[in-house]
Amino acid sequence: MKVLLVSRNSFFTSALGAVLEQDGIRFAVSVEDFLTLCRCGGNASGAADVLVVDMGEGLSEVVFRALSKLHQDKPRLRSLLVVPGFDAAQLARIFACGPAGCVQSCAPLSTFPQYIRLAAEGQRVLPDGAADVLHRLVQSTRPLASLRAIQTGLTQRETQVLGQLLRGAPNKEIAHALSVPLTTVKSDVKSIMQKTGAANRTALAVSAVQAGLGKAEQSTLHYA
Structure with a gap:
């Protein structure tokens, strides 16, 4: 399994890379941000099985459209989004665009290898607190x-x-x-x-x- 880390945060990619290397997961780091990667047709994703994308700047309509197109063009590619926060509507929109999972940026880096393996297997990865958010929504x-x-x-x-x-x-x-x-x-x-x-x-x-x-x-x- 090969992972591509997409982030402008060099501290994040270095720290996560160290965790993945220790866990025996091969990875590469994209020098481009996510939208630039998509404008290039996603070619930088190469032979990656899982794309880990740091959405530190938030989720915009442009990002959602880019996600949809990326997964339409590369249906076998699994992506795992790292977001600063979420609500029920955003969570639904994320999965509708094709990503296999979503993780909050505050999640311990030690949990990422397991999340990545689940995504690679085609499993859904929900962020901590997602069940509570959906439960409150239904109840209200x-x-x-x-x-x-x-x-x-x-x-x-x-x-x-x-x-x-x-x-x-x-x-x-x-x-x-x-x-x-x-x-x-x-x-x-x-x-x-x-x-x-x-x-x-x-x-x-x-x-x-x-x-x-x-x-x-x-x-x-x-x-x-």
């Missing part, structure tokens, strides 16, 4: 009245926007898919939240599942 989410109430209480375009939201699409992607201005999508999202009582997109998704809105019904909403 009120179920929506019913699927029928959702369908009859929203306008036709709001129903289309809801279908896109449940697919995890960001506002810009929704605007492009429905051929409407971004401001219109933002207004529709606000209206949907008010009508359903959901506090945010993640809560809306959880409530929709609790209300019995399955994948087939999401598809119906999307193409309404």
Whole structure:
């Protein structure tokens, strides 16, 4: 197994490299940051089995798009993101983009060899505290009245926007898919939240599942 460490933090790569070397894991260090690596078509990843990416500067929409494209181009590549923090929505978005795992930057370096091996095997790696975050989210989410109430209480375009939201699409992607201005999508999202009582997109998704809105019904909403 070969690992590629991608980070601008030389202290991080040196310290983690020492741990991996002691554990018998071969590794290399990228001199480029993650986005530059992706702009080069991910060629720097070479024969690496696992990409360990330090996201010290946070997760942006540009990073999410780059992650998606990298994993589309290299479906066998496993990546493990190291993030300063996370919430439920970010965690869902990370896995939707293709990475095998996510670890907080405060995690002990001694745990990384095990995380990397799990990622290499195709296992999901969740950061410490992820279960608590998801549990609190579910506990604090009120179920929506019913699927029928959702369908009859929203306008036709709001129903289309809801279908896109449940697919995890960001506002810009929704605007492009429905051929409407971004401001219109933002207004529709606000209206949907008010009508359903959901506090945010993640809560809306959880409530929709609790209300019995399955994948087939999401598809119906999307193409309404």
